[in-house]
Amino acid sequence: MSQIRLHHVPASRSFRVLWLLAEMGTDCAIETYDIAGGSLRSPEYLALNPSGRVPALEVDGRVLMESGAIVEYLCETRPEHGLGRLPGDPERADYLQWMHFAETQATLVQELNLQWIFMPAEMRSKAVLQVQARRLAATAKVLEAALSERDWLLPSGFSAADVMMGFNVFALPYYIKMEKFPAITAYRARIEERPAYQAARARDGQQKFYAQDYYDPEAL
Ligand SMILES: N[C@@H](CCC(=O)N[C@@H](CS)C(=O)NCC(=O)O)C(=O)O
Known part of the structure; x- marks a missing residue:
């Protein structure tokens, strides 16, 4: 099986995929992008994910987008990890x-x-x-x-x-x-x-979005 490759922005929804793979003990390569830097709009990236968003995941010979779909797909195709609740499960x-x-x-x-x-x-x-x-x-x-x-x-x-x-x-x-x-x-x-969350955070990269601890609309 070829290596799984995650297209990722630190501290964005693609972290869900990084974390889930860590919970599964499954390694992946990571391509990191900068939300404000324009790399999500490059022709190369748009060929992978036409909406220009992360995550995109190269897995099992195809590319998937949408974090929820990726999470469900990984749980359904790798049920041995017990992280999904598949059809028939009471939950x-x-x-x-x-x-x-x-x-x-x-x-x-x-x-x-x-x-x-x-x-x-x-x-x-x-x-x-x-x-x-x-x-x-x-x-x-x-x-x-x-x-x-x-x-x-x-x-x-x-x-x-x-x-x-x-x-x-x-x-x-x-x-x-x-x-x-x-x-x-x-x-x-x-x-x-x-431990899997900690391992994923160690690979995540620095968030560049938030410059203060709390954003108060009343202060506007
Ligand atoms: N529903 C999508 C949302 C994807 C999404 O909006 N990702 C954000 C990061 S959290 C993004 O890539 N934003 C870049 C942009 O909108 O240009 C998912 O869950 O994958």
Whole structure:
């Protein structure tokens, strides 16, 4: 089998794939890109992923994009690692729900990133930033309620749904006050204790997005 190659931006959604592969004990080569530097729009990269986004994964003789699809594909084609909940599993419906809810939440983070990090300050809308931060907090409430009941998203224990969602929780503190979310904070600490997470972070690279600890729309 040819080597798996991950097209990656440090601290972006491609980290989910890097982390999942580490949980599987599967090595991969990494090609690193700079979101602001234009390399995701090069003809070579667009030939791999026409939407110009990460992740893209070269695996099993093809290229896949969309972090959720990649995570599901890897779990289904490598079931021996027990990280997915495949059709027939009693947790399958909850697993799918968390996998996709993670993208609902990540999209809110992305919209906040767009305004706070990537757009010129004069283009920011206080109203939109306030609404998006509130919407993000609403998703955090859902997560907080689940994690108040158990350590991982599914009762049977750690799964790829935690990889999808666990990536998000490191971005939440930039946009919402975490005091109201002690279960998420404890979840984050449990994630940081995982050897595979630590191994993936060691390969991830330096995040270049956030220059402050908290972005407050009220301060605009
Ligand atoms: N739903 C997609 C979203 C991919 C995505 O938007 N990735 C971001 C990084 S987190 C990106 O590549 N942004 C670059 C851009 O939009 O130009 C996924 O989960 O893979």
